Amino acid sequence: MTADESFETLAGASRYSSEKGVYASPYSKPSAFFDDILKIVSEQQINFLLPVTEASTYVILENRDKLPKGLILPFSEAESIEHLANKNRLFQLAQSLDLPTPHTLYIESIEQAQEAIANITEYPVVLKPFKSRILTGGEIISTTVIIAHSREEAEAALKRRYFREFPFMIQSYIKGEGQGLFALYSQGDPLCHFSHRRLREKPPSGGVSVLCESKEVDSRMKKISDTLLHHANWNGVAMVEFKVAEDGTPYLMEINPRFWGSLQLAIDSGVDFPYLLLNSFENGEVAPIDSFTVGQKMRWLLGDLDRLYLVLKSPAHQYTRAQKLLELLRFLLPNGNTKHEVNRLSDFRPFIFELKKYLRDLRS
Structure with missing residues (x-):
C-alpha cells in the first residue's frame, strides 16, 4: 500500500x-x-x-x-539519527575524526553570520542549514543549501528564516564530481555497500542527479562512511554523499539517514536495498552482497530536460555556444547501458502521471 x-x-x-x-x-x-x-x-x-x-x-x-x-x-534510535541528520554535529564529528571535509564555519546567530561573511575573501561559498527539514511546534520548515557567488548573494541568503533563526554552516565550495556511497547497516556493522557517481545534475552547478552511473566502491569513501556509521551505531540504510575533488580527495557533503533519490539505480545494479532492509529487520540477518553491476546508468528524463533548459538559457560567461551545443548532443544521443528512472514499459503509468504534471506546471 x-x-x-x-x-x-x-x-x-x-x-x-x-x-x-x-x-x-x-x-x-x-x-x-x-x-x-x-x-x-x-x-x-x-x-x-x-x-x-x-x-x-x-x-x-x-x-x-x-x-x-x-x-x-526500520530506523535507528533518535540519538543515532541526530548524529547524521544534524549536519553541524556530523561535520564536527568528521573533523574530530580527521576525515576530509570542506573548510567550515559554524554559525549560531545572525550577527555571527554577518561578521563571517564580511571577512570572506574567496567565493563561491556554501551556506548549509543544520537540517534539511526543521520540525518546529506546528510545522516543518524546508531548507535549501545556497551556493553564494558573491558577498551580496551570501547576505541575501541570510534573509531566509532558517538562516536567521537556526544554526548553519558556511563552507568552502568544493569543485568536483558528486558521488555517493549507499549502505545497509545492522547495529553498527555493514551488510552491503553500493556506489554511484553523478554524470549530470540539476541545476548544473550541483543538485539532484538526472543521470548517474554505478561505480566500484572507493576504498577511501568506504572507510569514511564506515567510520561515521559505526560511530553512530547505525541500524538501517544511509546514503553518504561526497564531492570528489580534482586531486581525488572525497570530501564529505552530508549523510541521508533514509532512502535516496537514486535508489532505483542500486536495484537495477543488483542491490535491492528495500528487500534487504525488510529482511534485516524482520529476520535479523542478511547475507552480505559483495558485488553488483558496475557501469549501469539511470536517467531521470524530465529532470534531464530541465537541466538542458537551464544550460541553454544560461549567460555566455557560464557556457559558450560550443559548450551548449555539446550539452544538447549529450542529451539527444544514446548513453550506453541506460535505464530510465520513471518511464519504464513494464510500469508506464507513473511516467504518464509525471508527464501530465510536468506539462501542467509549464502552463502555470
Whole structure:
C-alpha cells in the first residue's frame, strides 16, 4: 500500500500499488498527519512502515513511541539519527575524526553570520542549514543549501528564516564530481555497500542527479562512511554523499539517514536495498552482497530536460555556444547501458502521471 497527501501520486500510479491512502500534510499539519498514519496502520493492519520523504520520516520518528507494538519502523534510535541528520554535529564529528571535509564555519546567530561573511575573501561559498527539514511546534520548515557567488548573494541568503533563526554552516565550495556511497547497516556493522557517481545534475552547478552511473566502491569513501556509521551505531540504510575533488580527495557533503533519490539505480545494479532492509529487520540477518553491476546508468528524463533548459538559457560567461551545443548532443544521443528512472514499459503509468504534471506546471 502507498499513501500521500492526495490519491493522485507518482507512486500511487504504479501497477504495484494495490491500495492508496491519503493523509494530512506533514509540513503544515504534522499532528494530523501522524493521526492519519495511525488510522491507516490500524485499518490496513500494517506491520512494516516505511516513510520515504524527509518530512514524513521526521514526524513519524518524533512520535515513534506512539506507534503500535510490533510495528516495524526500520530506523535507528533518535540519538543515532541526530548524529547524521544534524549536519553541524556530523561535520564536527568528521573533523574530530580527521576525515576530509570542506573548510567550515559554524554559525549560531545572525550577527555571527554577518561578521563571517564580511571577512570572506574567496567565493563561491556554501551556506548549509543544520537540517534539511526543521520540525518546529506546528510545522516543518524546508531548507535549501545556497551556493553564494558573491558577498551580496551570501547576505541575501541570510534573509531566509532558517538562516536567521537556526544554526548553519558556511563552507568552502568544493569543485568536483558528486558521488555517493549507499549502505545497509545492522547495529553498527555493514551488510552491503553500493556506489554511484553523478554524470549530470540539476541545476548544473550541483543538485539532484538526472543521470548517474554505478561505480566500484572507493576504498577511501568506504572507510569514511564506515567510520561515521559505526560511530553512530547505525541500524538501517544511509546514503553518504561526497564531492570528489580534482586531486581525488572525497570530501564529505552530508549523510541521508533514509532512502535516496537514486535508489532505483542500486536495484537495477543488483542491490535491492528495500528487500534487504525488510529482511534485516524482520529476520535479523542478511547475507552480505559483495558485488553488483558496475557501469549501469539511470536517467531521470524530465529532470534531464530541465537541466538542458537551464544550460541553454544560461549567460555566455557560464557556457559558450560550443559548450551548449555539446550539452544538447549529450542529451539527444544514446548513453550506453541506460535505464530510465520513471518511464519504464513494464510500469508506464507513473511516467504518464509525471508527464501530465510536468506539462501542467509549464502552463502555470
